[in-house]
Amino acid sequence: MTSPRSVDDRLPLHPVEFRILLALHDGATFGTRLVERIEAAEPAMTLYPANLYRRIRDLLDGGLIEEAPAPADADPRRRYVRLTGLGRAVARAEARRLAGLVAEAARHRLLTEG
């Protein structure tokens, strides 16, 4: 069970980091594939190598993701990453936080047309 304190400490997540965690919910993958998943969900987020891998490194250092064993037929140069339990908990917490923000925005009628 992840302690509530360590999860809350990580919020708010950087949008790119949150995107990476969301994308990894579909399973472990490597850099280019990850970017494709992110761009499929949010086409405006164009990630270049330095940015992406800095975020990946930060998430690795923070324990939200971890390196994963590559499938047998994979290119040995590709380094796979996957979510950790903490990463899942933090993603959930961030989603709840954002949902709370959205609900607040709705109360202020920021989401109505026009």
Place this chain on the structure above:
Amino acid sequence: MNARFGDDMEALLRHRLEKAGTSGPRRAGVWLRAIADVLVQAIALRFDERAERRRRVDERGETMMTFRSLLQDIRYAVRGVRATPGLAALAVLTLGLGIGASTATFSIVHGVLLEKLPYEDPDRLVVVWPEVNANQTMVALAEEQMASLEAVAGTSGWSLTLTGVGEPRELDGLRVSPAYFDVLGARPLLGRTFAEGEDLPGAAGVVVLSHDFWVNAFGGDPDVLDRLIDLSGADYDRRRVIGIMPPGVEDPFQEVDVWIPLEGDPALGLEADETWFVNTRIARIAPGATIERANAEVRVYAGRVQAAIPNVISREEAEAATVRGIREYRTRDVRASIWVALGTVGLVLLIGCFNVANLLLARGDRRRRDYAVRVALGAGRARMTRMLLIEAALLGVSGGVLGIAAAFGLVRLIVAQAPDTLPGIASVSVSPTVLGFAVTATLLSTIIAGLVPALRAGRVRATATLGGGGRGAARGDGNRLAPLLVGVQIALAVVVTIGSGLMLRSLTSLLAVDPGVDGENVMAFRPVPPGGRYPDGPAFREYYRQVTRRVAALPFVGSVGGIHLLPGTLNNWSFPTFPEDFEIREGEPVPSVNFRAVRGDYFETVGMPLRAGRPLTDADGENAEPVVVVNERFVSTYWPDANPIGKTLSIFSRDGTRYRVVGVSADVRQHRRDMDPLPEMYLSHEQVPWNQMSMWIVARVRPGAAEPSTRAGAIRDAVWTVDPQVPITEMAHLADILVETTRGTRFLTILLSAFGALALVLCAVGVFGVTAYTSGRRRAEFGVRLALGSSRSSILRSAVSRSLVPVAAGLAVGLLAAGLGSDVLESALYGVTASDPATFVAVTIVLGLTAVAASVIPAWRATRIDPARVLASE
């Protein structure tokens, strides 16, 4: 990042370029954006690192904040201490004395009882059947029959005089079996130890030197190996130096300058072996064996020996045979006393801690307002407690430093004053272990003295103290602990002072015991002809005859005599003796009687009265009838119903020379005043069976007949007119020698008395302080009473009696505790029981009076108030 993800980054860039297709501008755009991405991320990473560093600095800052507050508290504590220098000095002095005294006492405990003996595997060293004397054969049999012992060695003390090397000197010699050094696990520094055969009669004389003796006598010269040196004991002999031991090798029971082989013929067998001077047998427990097994085996062995020689060893002695650890055995007489001393000084330290606690509590009360302000300003309870603890620690540490410094001096004093016979006294020092004890004592003292005052400070409530109005509220609910602490102190002091009181009475009883000889105005000295100077018996004895005559001719000398072993020394000779008509029952040992050789007017010179008959004189010469003087104890033991004059006895064998009893002397306490005298016999030096027995000469000086400083010189000159080549190895006042026998008791008495005095002083200070405090708090009450017409004397009585309530309670509890616990001192006492009523009463009176005196002064001061002024200010 490149190292880990370089391939992936390259792959992503290719992916982007593939998505850009073949369009040049779009591909150029990808490259530009990739480069910009790298630049931006590089800058971002730099900011990240700085943020990280700042975070770490903030953390450090927080640590700095905690550290700063600690420094503040320390500064506050120092200010507090400096604001009340008198109190601080008293507290530091009190703790310092207590810690110093207890550290010094622990150094004795450590050096004598705890320090590892300087031998290989010392826990496996034992003494075998120490309750009896043995002969050589018994030693060999022990090794043969006791499988639990790896090696057994016999030892026998032997005085020797070294001549021909600088000043002639008396040596502490030890005769030992060949296995001795193996038992101790000691190897020589130079040369070798004894080999098989060197202990046989007729073997060439050899000797092993101790390291200290080698350095003192021969300057540490290795060329002394193989040299012949002159050592004359009872018979002249020259011995070859075959080995030198390294420093630190010593016998467990005595100081040794030289070791020589214990001579004996192994072929003799148990009954015929007459070497009955093997006083001690040491052994090493074999690997895998235990002391318990050795104890089981020794009783079997002792039983066999007793069955073979029932005329020497009794059945009781055989049944009582034990094997004991060497450390435990050699400290058996002093262990209880030393632990009592440590316990006592611990109580004194506790009394001191309570004194300091009371001082801090009283001061805490005076500073309540100050504490309340701090609490109001945000200092939490924990912080307040911490501040006071730091203050207590400052005092405690200062006391500890003072105590450790004092301990060094005290230890030196103790070592100088302690009896030489205290085993391990040489290892008493302020060692790292002892310092560790001092640090622990300091820590515990600080906690005991400082914790309660510190906790009380933490409980101060700002509003109640500051806003309550009036000094009464500001003073809080008062310090109820102070009287309780005083009561406890008094109780502890009762225990301590009863201990010292009992020891004082014991010492008085001991000193009152008549040793049987009068050493006042008696000079004792020992001329020892060097080996070979008077090789035959008659010439040797003629020398002493001449010396006695010359000394007797001195104008200030009243009478002169000689004896081969002075009273008051530890040496003793005793021999199997066959008194006429005394039936030695089957299975019982032959009586062993103390023996002394005397000459001249010995009995008259040392003030030994004759109870019957006549003393030995010079007329009892070599060719005269063999005669003997026995003591009263001899008569009451062997001839209780007969007139001893005219009876005979023989020594060593029933058929030996029979000596006729011509006189009965009074009993003498030869060794210790608290030991009953034993049967003794005195033979004339002219008639003893040995050729070369060196003698002590004793000369009674007429009081006032000569200056003390000139006596020694005149005696020496008189001795040297007979033969200037004969050295006088020792000269002393007999009275001083006799007093040495009480040194052990005196030492313990002085120690415990010092603790008792310290306890008394500390209690007086404590009572004084608490009375001043409680009387101060009652100023308003006193003011009102005075204004209403009470007399000052009734106020005084009230103040004193209030402070004496805890004293009375403390006395009662202390007397009860002492009554229950004083048995621990029983073994050290003489002539007084541990529950001696006189001592208990005396201590009660002394402590009670001290407490009253200590309370009167502050109480009286409290009555000197001006009631009008007091009432106005309250």
